[in-house]
Amino acid sequence: MNHLQKKFPKRYEHIKALIQKSSVFEDLCGDYEEICTWLTSQNRIEIHTEQELNHAREIIRDLEEDIIRTLKQEVE
Numbered sequence: 001m002n003h004l005q006k007k008f009p010k011r012y013e014h015i016k017a018l019i020q021k022s023s024v025f026e027d028l029c030g031d032y033e034e035i036c037t038w039l040t041s042q043n044r045i046e047i048h049t050e051q052e053l054n055h056a057r058e059i060i061r062d063l064e065e066d067i068i069r070t071l072k073q074e075v076e
Contacts, residue, residue, distance in 0.1 A: 003036035004029055007064065011071055018074055025070055032063040 005012045019026045039056045 003033050004067075008067070014071060014074070015067070018071070022070075025067075028063060028066055028070070032060065032067065035059050035063065 004015055008015060015029065019029055035056055039053065039060065042053060042056070
């Protein structure tokens with residue numbers, strides 16, 4: 001959960017707690033970690049097209065929005 005901790009340092013404890021409660025949220029966070037790890041590795045080897053990298057960045061933004069939305073719903 002390295003990428004989550006970097007992106008959401010102030011909310012990371014809440015994220016960890018919610019992962020324990022919700023398998024759907026756990027999958028969402030797992031997807032986020034996976035795509036962030038993939039994108040990081042692609043930046044090093046430069047095999048993929050810019051379109052593929054932009055698509056990965058878009059997925060990351062969407063997942064971040066879903067994570068934030070879920071966290072806000074938990075608070076309410």
